[in-house]
Amino acid sequence: GAVVSQHPSWVICKSGTSVKIECRSLDFQATTMFWYRQFPKQSLMLMATSNEGSKATYEQGVEKDKFLINHASLTLSTLTVTSAHPEDSSFYICSARTRRHQETQYFGPGTRLLVL
């Protein structure tokens, strides 16, 4: 149980374009979803916390207008990287937690973004 999917798994785009990444909880309702960013050989960096039906809470230093997060339903959250630049290239990972086990986060497989 507690399976989280992400789409796409890989994306290559040109500088200046916007990219949308979807995160879905497949077999449970996720009251909260998290978006992380991971650089090579580094730990995960929390970008934002997303609660269904409300605005996302961004971590300090994360640009809200750059990384748009929408959590429209209990099974779907999206991260849109607007006007992407090469420095936005990274591994983006979402996670979700259930209402019942709010201490545990279940992670999606991640999305590798390369901006040319």
Next chain:
Amino acid sequence: AQKVTQAQTEISVVEKEDVTLDCVYETRDTTYYLFWYKQPPSGELVFLIRRNSFDEQNEISGRYSWNFQKSTSSFNFTITASQVVDSAVYFCALSYSNRKLIWGLGTSLAVNP
């Protein structure tokens, strides 16, 4: 301050060796949770274990075992008879009252045949 320290950046062992990954944490909360996650080369994070602060019992799951000691603020992870498939980055993490995860920097484990 909340903090997780994984002092071992990289570990290399030969298959069938036992290996212990260290995790030391800091928190002022009396209620907290500790986690281990595995990140293989594919990148997907795999949940291994969750332990709450009131449960100091050690846990064994197959070749994996965990030693939680509040006296030393440690939550170490041992793999017995390591296998090549165990090669991955292992992250220790702490969750407290705000339920965000505080991550260690990870330990990269290479198991060589």
